[in-house]
Amino acid sequence: MINVALDGPSGAGKSTIAKRASEIFGFTYIDTGAMFRSLAYKALSEKIQIKSQPQSVVSMLERTNLDIKRSEKGQLMILDGKDITDFIRTPEVSKGASDIAVIPQVREWLLKVERELAGKYDCIMDGRDIGTSVLPDADVKIFITASAEARAKRRHRELLEKGIEKELSEVLEDMKYRDAQDSQREVSPLKMADDAIFLDTSDLSFEESVNSVCDLIRKVIN
Secondary structure, eight states: OOEEEEEOOTTSSHHHHHHHHHHHHTOEEEEHHHHHHHHHHHHHHTTOOTTTOHHHHHHHHTTOOEEEEEETTEEEEEETTEEOGGGSOSHHHHHHHHHHTTOHHHHHHHHHHHHHHHHHSOEEEEESSIIIIIOTTOSEEEEEEOOHHHHHHHHHHHHHHTTOOOOHHHHHHHHHHHHHHHHHOSSSOSOOOTTOEEEEOTTOOHHHHHHHHHHHHHHHHO
C-alpha cells in the first residue's frame, strides 16, 4: 500500500488538494477532518456541550457508526446510515470539530478507523496529525499551510458559495481560534513531522497547489 499524509491548519486547502490528487493517482481519499466534523455534528445535534461535557461525547461514541463511501461526487460521510456530507462544513461544526478533537477517547476511536482504511487502500489522508501520529510511516508526508488571512478568504468564499452569510472578520477569528486550539492541545497537536515537506500555498492557485503536491508524490513513489 502507498500512503500519503497531508497535514496542515484549517483552510490551507488540504481537502480539495487531496481529493484532486487522489483522483489523479487513483488513490482513495480519506478526509480525517470530515470524521471529526461528523462526530461534532452529531454531538451538536444532540445538544451536547462538547467542551463542558466530554464524557457525554465519549458515551455517544458507543452508539455511533461512521463510514466513508466513494461516489462520483467524491467522499461521502455516512453517520449512522445517513449521508451528512453537506451538513458538516458550517462554522459551528468547524469549531465543534476542533473542540471534540482534544478529547483523547475520540482520537483513539478514530485512530483505529483511520489506520484500518490506510491498511486496505493506496490512499491520500489529510488532517492535523497524520504524519506525526496516525501514519508515522507514511511513504510521503507533506505539510500544507498558508497565511491566516489567505485561508480565511478561501473559507469565506466557500461559505458564500453555499449560501452561508458570515463576515470575513468572523471567519478569520474562527480560523485563529482553530489554529490555537489545534496547535496547543495536549493530544496529537498540529505539528509538522520532522520528515515532512513544507508547502506554502498562500500565493498559489488551486491548480498550482495540486501540481506541486502531485510532483512531490511522484518523486517518492517513482
